[in-house]
Amino acid sequence: MTTQLPRPDLEADARVKAVFDDIRKTRGTDFINNMWRWLALDPGLLERTWTEVKEVVSTPSSIDPLTKEMIYIAVSVANNCTYCIHSHTAAARAKGMTGEQYGELLAIIGLAGKTNQLATALQVPVDDAFDASKPGQ
Known part of the structure; x- marks a missing residue:
């Protein structure tokens, strides 16, 4: 059971839309999974988390x-x-x-x-x- 529901209009926030667009581009899919949708509760948290995930997990090493x-x-x-x-x-x-x-x-x-x-x-x-x-x- 969730403690918070995401807003229905998440991508109305320009910061959220920018992160979601980068997730789509980086992963080559239109699918935005629930983790990112729930983190969008706080656009700054979403940005910081995606930046770190992209750097650590998605960057060749x-x-x-x-x-x-x-x-x-x-x-x-x-x-x-x-x-x-x-x-x-x-x-x-x-x-x-x-x-x-x-x-x-x-x-x-x-x-x-x-x-x-x-x-x-x-x-x-x-x-x-x-x-x-x-x-x-």
Whole structure:
């Protein structure tokens, strides 16, 4: 259940229209998903968020687009964000993620969650070999 409904005339605001037009151009689609429509509640927030997403996720970098989406899925699972799990799983599939890769991703997410919880519960100290602040690392 949403806490806020978007205005029906979102693109009447020039700032919102400019961001939506850039989303359409960048993604090559007319579809504006709900995340952007709801963020348009505050045009400044919409602009800042889209700028950061475009810079980090949409700009070519040393991490390929599919890996970026898979990382986004993992973080979304860890943060229990149903919306982001669905939207980034769809994006990863569109970028070529196979069913086998998705299964492996879920296995890694599940294992990481388990071992993180065990390390936290046991308060396992960090090995000096893993601590970049220790001399000789």
